[in-house]
Amino acid sequence: MNDLAFEKGFVALDPLKFRDPDITAKGEARATVALERLDTLWINTGTLCNITCVNCYIESSPTNDRLAYITAAEARAYLYEIAELGLPTAEIGFTGGEPFMNPDMLEMLEDALSRGFRALVLTNAMQPMQRPPVRAGLLRLRETYGDRLVMRVSLDHYTAELHEQERGAKTFDKTLAGLDWLAENGFSVAIAGRSVWGEPEPVARAGYAALFAERGWPIDADDRTALVIFPEMDARVDVPEITTACWGILDLSPNAMMCATSRMVVKRRGAAALTVLPCTLLPYDDAFGMGATLAESLAADGGMFSRGAVKLCHPHCAKFCVLGGGSCAPE
Known part of the structure; x- marks a missing residue:
């Protein structure tokens, strides 16, 4: 029974939805996604953030420390495990919260880059990133490792009005200043936008292009x-469950889903050990914990997993990934 599927106010119109890990409310076989290969390992650096966004996927804020700061030593253990298991992982992604609030962030980046991984950092490019010691560290990493370090900056809209509707007053110009600094210093930069306003994607891309x-x-x-441009999860809108038949109906492959190529590590406050999860969107749901190590996650069985394969028993699976086409990892 996955009662935690209803956190953050998700209420299916049919209360039997997303309850049984194997069977949908209509009695059909639930879809699963096997790990094809571990391309990206995400490290959640902690849920503390310098701002509070209206629609933050994991409710990060200046006071939410449900996910504690992971340390460089803890993150390093997973880099060692990738090598020990012979996994084909090419990229380490860092997300939060705001990663640059974690005091070990620069050390974790250096650990990943020095071992030959690409490093992707999801940041708001505001004050935590713009502190002089952080800037100096980033410049050194950029000089040493070049484009293997990618900064993906959250710019929710290309206008100040709508960006600040999501992120709060006086956030737009501060984010632009951070992006200006990154561009001026030759960093590889990507942008993460939001589709919360229902704007047609071609219109949104044209607006961003002009900016x-x-x-x-x-x-x-x-x-x-x-x-x-990430899809939105609206708690007021009912979402369908994904069955094994949906792959053919939607002309989609399970291998195109985020959980086919990535996993995330989190440090839940007060927990005895870190937890491996199938994706970046389910940090608090105990039902989706896959163990403390990558080896344990590959063999996870029972509940939401079948020998490491993920059963799509959460509204996010349907709304964000299968129907929304969302993925935190690069294509």
């Missing part, structure tokens, strides 16, 4: 890796 040109940022608004 990029105005600021002189070398970002291609038509490149879906350089500008990612």
Whole structure:
């Protein structure tokens, strides 16, 4: 029984939805996604953030420490495990909260980059990133590792009005200042936008393109890796459950889902050990814990998993990934 599927106010019109890990409310076989290969390992650096966004997927804020700061030593253990298991992981992603609030962030980046991984950082590019010691550290990493370090900056809309509707007053210009600094210093930069306003995607991309040109940022608004526009999860809208038949109906492959190529590590406050999860969207749901190590996650069985395969028994699985086409990892 996955009662935690209803956190953050998700209420299916049919109360039997997302309850049974194997069978939908209509009695059909629930879809699963096997790990094809571990391309990206996400490290959640902690849920503390310098701002509070209206629609934050994991409710990060200046006071939410449900996910504690992970340490460099704890993150390093997973890098060692990747090598020990011979996994084909090419990228380490860092998300939060705001990653640059974690005091070990620069050390964790260096650990990943020095071992040959690409590093992707999801940041709001505001004050935590713009502190002089952080800037100095980032410049050194940029000089040493070049484009293997990618900064994906959250710019929810290309206008100040709508960006600040989501992120709060006086956030737009501060984010632009951070992006200006990154562009001026030759960092590889991507942008993460939001579709919360229902704007047609071509209109949104054109708006971002105009802003990029105005600021002189070398970002291609038509490149879906350089500008990612994330789908929204509206708690007021009922979502269908995903069955095994949906792959054919929707002409989708399970291998296209985020959980086919990535996992995330979190440090839940007060927990005895870290937890591996199938994706970045379910940090608090105990039902989706896959163990404390990557090896345990590969063999997870029972409940929401079948020998490491993920059963799509959460509204996010349907709304964000299968129907919304969302993914936190680059395509």
